[in-house]
Amino acid sequence: MYSYSTQLIDRYATEDVEICGRTLHRGDKVTAVTGSGNHDAAAFPDPERFDITRPDTATRGLSFGSGIHYCLGAPLAEQVSPVAFQVLLDELPGLALAGTPQWYTDPFLRAVSNLPVAFG
Numbered sequence: 001m002y003s004y005s006t007q008l009i010d011r012y013a014t015e016d017v018e019i020c021g022r023t024l025h026r027g028d029k030v031t032a033v034t035g036s037g038n039h040d041a042a043a044f045p046d047p048e049r050f051d052i053t054r055p056d057t058a059t060r061g062l063s064f065g066s067g068i069h070y071c072l073g074a075p076l077a078e079q080v081s082p083v084a085f086q087v088l089l090d091e092l093p094g095l096a097l098a099g100t101p102q103w104y105t106d107p108f109l110r111a112v113s114n115l116p117v118a119f120g
Contacts (some may be wrong), residue, residue: 007035008108009065035110092119 009032039047049076064074089095099116
């Protein structure tokens with residue numbers, strides 16, 4: 001099983017619109033870089049630091065989309081993930097990184113291809 005975080009989402013402008021001084025015309029392709037969503041220094045102090053204590057509204061991932069494009073599986077993932085991680089930590093005491101993670105190189109998806117761990 002693979003768990004991917006979408007990094008880019010392509011959409012098309014449905015009408016002419018000006019954004020930051022640039023005009024997008026109806027039908028123009030727009031690529032949102034969702035992978036950088038929580039890295040805005042104007043919105044988050046020390047945005048590159050992993051901070052598990054950030055309020056839920058600040059950490060909600062953009063990869064699930066929104067509106068009519070919201071992922072149907074997101075509520076299940078949000079319910080199951082904490083339980084799965086707790087079981088993993090309970091069943092594998094001393095779980096620790098045992099090497100350098102390897103990442104897939106696909107620019108649209110962010111995922112670990114190899115994660116060496118040790119436990120016990």
